[in-house]
Amino acid sequence: MKKVVLFGAVALLFASCGGNVEGDRAEANDAQDVQEVSEAVVYKANTKQSTIAWEGADVAGKVHDGAISLNEGMLKVKDGALVGGQFVIDMSSLVNHDVENEEYNAKLVGHLKSPDFFSVDSFPTASFEITSVEDYTGTEGFTHTITGNLTMKDITKSISFPANVSMDNGTISATTGSFVIDRSDWNVRFRSVTFFDAAELKDKAIKNDIGLKIKLAAQEANNTTASL
Numbered sequence: 001m002k003k004v005v006l007f008g009a010v011a012l013l014f015a016s017c018g019g020n021v022e023g024d025r026a027e028a029n030d031a032q033d034v035q036e037v038s039e040a041v042v043y044k045a046n047t048k049q050s051t052i053a054w055e056g057a058d059v060a061g062k063v064h065d066g067a068i069s070l071n072e073g074m075l076k077v078k079d080g081a082l083v084g085g086q087f088v089i090d091m092s093s094l095v096n097h098d099v100e101n102e103e104y105n106a107k108l109v110g111h112l113k114s115p116d117f118f119s120v121d122s123f124p125t126a127s128f129e130i131t132s133v134e135d136y137t138g139t140e141g142f143t144h145t146i147t148g149n150l151t152m153k154d155i156t157k158s159i160s161f162p163a164n165v166s167m168d169n170g171t172i173s174a175t176t177g178s179f180v181i182d183r184s185d186w187n188v189r190f191r192s193v194t195f196f197d198a199a200e201l202k203d204k205a206i207k208n209d210i211g212l213k214i215k216l217a218a219q220e221a222n223n224t225t226a227s228l
Contacts, residue, residue, distance in 0.1 A: 023178030023211050024140075028157035028185040031149045032131045037076065037083045042221045045073030045087055049217035052089060064108065069093040071125060075218045080167055082144075082174065086129035087216060091120045116190035119153055126152040128214075136162055142177060152186040161212070182208045 052068040073087025094112055099105040113120040129149045136142040142162035149156050161179035165172065184194035191206040198205060 023180045024162065026159040026161050026179040026181050026212075028150075028159055028181060030158060031156040032147065032158045034084065034129060034131050037078055040076035040078045040083055043075040043077060043085075043218035044221040045070060045075070045216055045218045047072065050087070051215050053213075053215070054094070055211075064096055065098050066094065066096040066109075068095075070216070073216060073218070074221070075172075075216070077172065080172075082130075082133050082165055082172055084130045084133075085216075085218075086127060086148075089126040089128075090124070091118055091126055092124050094118075094120070117188055123153045126150070131158065133165070138162065140177065144174070146174075146176070150181070150186075153188070155186045157185055176212075176214050178211055178213060180209045180211050183210045184208045 047070045050070045050073065052070065053065065054068060055065040069090050071088040071090045073085070075085035076083050091113070094109060096105050096109050099108055112118060115122075118126075128151070130146060131149060132147045134145050134147070136145050138145075140162065142164055144163050144165045145160055146163050147158060147160040150159050159179075159181060162177040163174045165174040167173075184192050188210075189195045191201055191204055192208055193201065193205050194208060196205075
């Protein structure tokens with residue numbers, strides 16, 4: 001069976017005033033229509049092999065890390081090339097790995113799931129849908145630029161980011177570069193100067209930058225074909 005592996009990591013890097021998120025900035029634009037592609041082969045995501053790793057810094061500069069799982073997902077391939085796909089992120093699965101104290105760990109995770117950040121009770125999933133895959137034209141050594149619609153908290157924006165995409169013996173692999181989005185575009189409000197007075201927040205303000213990386217694994221779904 002052919003396999004498609006979209007490698008990377010998915011990291012949410014919440015930067016405090018004392019730290020910066022590294023990566024190319026992915027500007028948020030209006031959501032794009034998905035381009036129709038006939039006879040694309042569907043590859044179903046393996047949610048056990050697909051992981052979303054996150055890392056972030058609190059206002060004191062302490063770095064935290066953890067993971068989020070996928071609910072489901074799929075990729076679409078035509079003539080041996082990645083042409084589309086989408087995946088659904090289970091926001092309720094968010095966990096922290098670095099805080100050993102169970103009470104503090106639960107408080108941190110609960111805060112990230114609260115209305116201050118991702119409002120998981122109201123918005124239990126996020127998603128990303130590829131709208132185009134193009135040759136990379138920059139100078140940083142990537143092969144492709146992937147554009148897609150990122151939905152969080154019921155807000156959908158189009159973003160683009162670089163990736164290395166390759167094929168070998170029926171396997172597709174892709175590694176995203178680090179890229180940065182502005183959390184305020186998805187109404188993630190906690191201590192953001194976009195929503196609150198910077199003079200009042202002072203050193204308690206948290207930068208809007210979120211850094212991202214993505215990992216996804218998928219297998220061909222019974223030779224199914226589909227149109228995007």
